Amino acid sequence: MGTMIAVGSPNPHTGTAQKTVGQYLFDCLKLEGITEIFGVAGDYNFTLLDTLERYNEIRFISGRNELNSGYAADGYARIKGLSALITTFGVGELSACNAIAGANSEHVPVIHIVGAPPEKDQKEHKLMHHTLMNGNFDIFHKVYELLTAYTAVLTPENAEIEIPAAIRMAKEKKKPVYLVIADDLVTKPIISREELVPPRPTSNLKTLQAATEHIRQLLQRSHRPVILVDVKTMRFGLEKAVRQLADAMNVPVATMMFGKGAFDETHSNYIGMYEGSFGSSEVQATVENADCIIAVGMVLADNNTANFTAKLNPLVTVDIQPDMVKVAEAVYPNVVAAEIMLAVQKIGYKGHGVTGKVTFPYDQITGSADDALTAAIYYPRFQQMLKEGDIVVAETGTFYNGMAQVRLPRNVTYIAQGGWEAIGYATPSAYGASIAAPDRRVLLFTGDGSLQLTAQEISSMFFYKCKPIIFILNNDGYTIEKYLNVKTEDQQYNKIPSWSYAKLAEAFGGDAFAVTVRTYGELDQAIIQTDKERAERLCIIEMIAADPMDAPENMRRMRNYLEMQEKQRSQN
Numbered sequence: 001m002g003t004m005i006a007v008g009s010p011n012p013h014t015g016t017a018q019k020t021v022g023q024y025l026f027d028c029l030k031l032e033g034i035t036e037i038f039g040v041a042g043d044y045n046f047t048l049l050d051t052l053e054r055y056n057e058i059r060f061i062s063g064r065n066e067l068n069s070g071y072a073a074d075g076y077a078r079i080k081g082l083s084a085l086i087t088t089f090g091v092g093e094l095s096a097c098n099a100i101a102g103a104n105s106e107h108v109p110v111i112h113i114v115g116a117p118p119e120k121d122q123k124e125h126k127l128m129h130h131t132l133m134n135g136n137f138d139i140f141h142k143v144y145e146l147l148t149a150y151t152a153v154l155t156p157e158n159a160e161i162e163i164p165a166a167i168r169m170a171k172e173k174k175k176p177v178y179l180v181i182a183d184d185l186v187t188k189p190i191i192s193r194e195e196l197v198p199p200r201p202t203s204n205l206k207t208l209q210a211a212t213e214h215i216r217q218l219l220q221r222s223h224r225p226v227i228l229v230d231v232k233t234m235r236f237g238l239e240k241a242v243r244q245l246a247d248a249m250n251v252p253v254a255t256m257m258f259g260k261g262a263f264d265e266t267h268s269n270y271i272g273m274y275e276g277s278f279g280s281s282e283v284q285a286t287v288e289n290a291d292c293i294i295a296v297g298m299v300l301a302d303n304n305t306a307n308f309t310a311k312l313n314p315l316v317t318v319d320i321q322p323d324m325v326k327v328a329e330a331v332y333p334n335v336v337a338a339e340i341m342l343a344v345q346k347i348g349y350k351g352h353g354v355t356g357k358v359t360f361p362y363d364q365i366t367g368s369a370d371d372a373l374t375a376a377i378y379y380p381r382f383q384q385m386l387k388e389g390d391i392v393v394a395e396t397g398t399f400y401n402g403m404a405q406v407r408l409p410r411n412v413t414y415i416a417q418g419g420w421e422a423i424g425y426a427t428p429s430a431y432g433a434s435i436a437a438p439d440r441r442v443l444l445f446t447g448d449g450s451l452q453l454t455a456q457e458i459s460s461m462f463f464y465k466c467k468p469i470i471f472i473l474n475n476d477g478y479t480i481e482k483y484l485n486v487k488t489e490d491q492q493y494n495k496i497p498s499w500s501y502a503k504l505a506e507a508f509g510g511d512a513f514a515v516t517v518r519t520y521g522e523l524d525q526a527i528i529q530t531d532k533e534r535a536e537r538l539c540i541i542e543m544i545a546a547d548p549m550d551a552p553e554n555m556r557r558m559r560n561y562l563e564m565q566e567k568q569r570s571q572n
Contacts, residue, residue, distance in 0.1 A: 022051035042088025045115025070099020075432030090130035149175035232297025261414025276306030369521030372546030395426035424453030434466035462510030
């Protein structure tokens with residue numbers, strides 16, 4: 001993979017004055033294109049925030065709590081490629097733990113910076129607030145070692161090595177990293193050191209050639225190949241390479257649930273979402289009957305394979321991961337994804353494209369103006385209203401399943417937490433996305449139960465003049481949980497308080513276009529109105545579901561499968 005080379009650490013600024021640790025940290029983040037840092041103030045990060053306030057090129061974006069700020073940083077990173085979060089020691093960083101763990105699970109690079117008690121107090125093991133009152137200041141650092149790809153305790157002596165190393169690790173692994181610094185060290189001058197900079201990863205040439213030859217043999221025997229696109233395609237910036245491969249090979253292309261948005265859904269070879277037994281039977285047949293499956297960035301998790309009902313023949317599967325490829329049962333390590341895709345492209349296989357007309361679940365708008373709202377009515381309407389360049393944020397639960405089947409226009413960024421699935425993620429994530437891309441239209445699709453976890457961030461949207469369009473599905477509780485629990489009925493724990501969602505803007509002191517709709521006609525009018533209003537103010541559309549148990553077809557299939565499994569278990 002190459003040898004390490006020692007170089008003098010590049011200083012982003014020139015001049016004679018020695019940079020402080022805080023200034024150097026923000027210089028490094030600015031070089032990565034970060035123009036905003038999320039977080040919540042606390043006394044152990046005051047020096048960091050004071051330094052940031054004087055640093056004119058990065059804004060501090062305050063959240064209503066650290067968890068939400070972590071989610072916002074996650075959404076921002078999915079747009080801009082990298083983000084940063086500042087919290088205080090103990091109470092703040094532990095509040096953000098869930099968001100950072102989610103970023104790890106989802107391959108999202110977030111730089112988590114923690115302000116800690118003064119170095120002298122730590123060395124003397126004083127009993128300080130925001131600690132466990134045992135004089136141990138390393139406990140939370142150890143927690144984060146398990147949740148991140150890299151951790152470091154910053155000092156003036158190591159800052160010039162550790163800060164670039166952490167950023168590099170976040171970018172290469174697409175994972176969060178953790179930096180903690182004592183409050184009194186932020187303004188200390190850095191002590192320059194030589195830094196070891198690794199070369200850009202490249203493939204082992206012999207392994208790349210062997211893998212390519214193996215794939216060539218597989219394709220030579222193949223008459224029905226498909227390309228299957230998944231989440232790491234997005235996280236590792238492989239969309240262009242996959243598109244070029246699809247154009248060159250001219251074979252059907254499907255995406256998996258986690259990978260929604262990773263491939264252009266207007267492409268002539270796109271056949272839809274592969275959801276095992278829960279999705280389209282046509283897509284399932286095409287993928288599972290293929291005699292060569294080229295899978296890019298695939299994650300074989302339970303809810304990405306429809307409870308493991310996805311039946312992919314490993315003997316005909318080429319599993320391309322960011323830094324390795326598996327062809328049938330043979331593993332080829334140290335092979336970079338973009339390079340193996342280019343090599344496959346050069347094999348010269350040419351398919352016949354997609355035979356027959358491809359249909360998608362929500363292509364036809366149905367229902368009359370007075371019809372009550374159901375999934376069959378509103379998802380086709382969402383598909384029709386989406387525009388090229390939109391950012392779509394879908395909450396875990398009913399909307400996550402339904403929006404997966406909506407066909408996206410070109411250049412839409414799709415944000416959802418398929419693997420971690422923390423309810424409440426989508427609202428602060430949409431806030432972060434709005435900060436990252438103020439000129440793009442952001443549409444948030446969330447449920448009533450999910451919104452109640454993180455609704456405070458709508459007030460942050462007002463504060464920072466964000467103007468997303470927010471659809472709130474009011475189906476009177478945790479409908480997804482009701483679908484998942486097939487053992488009991490009418491569970492009290494899946495019921496929630498009744499909120500007046502259209503009045504949230506008033507409660508948060510903001511100006512919004514807010515409306516509650518119950519019929520197709522009302523929804524249609526509200527969507528038309530939001531198109532006029534969205535340039536000036538935030539929009540909220542509360543949708544009252546006619547039937548709390550109404551859900552998209554893939555959720556119904558999931559429920560049937562779970563009921564069948566439970567019945568089999570009870571008979572054994």
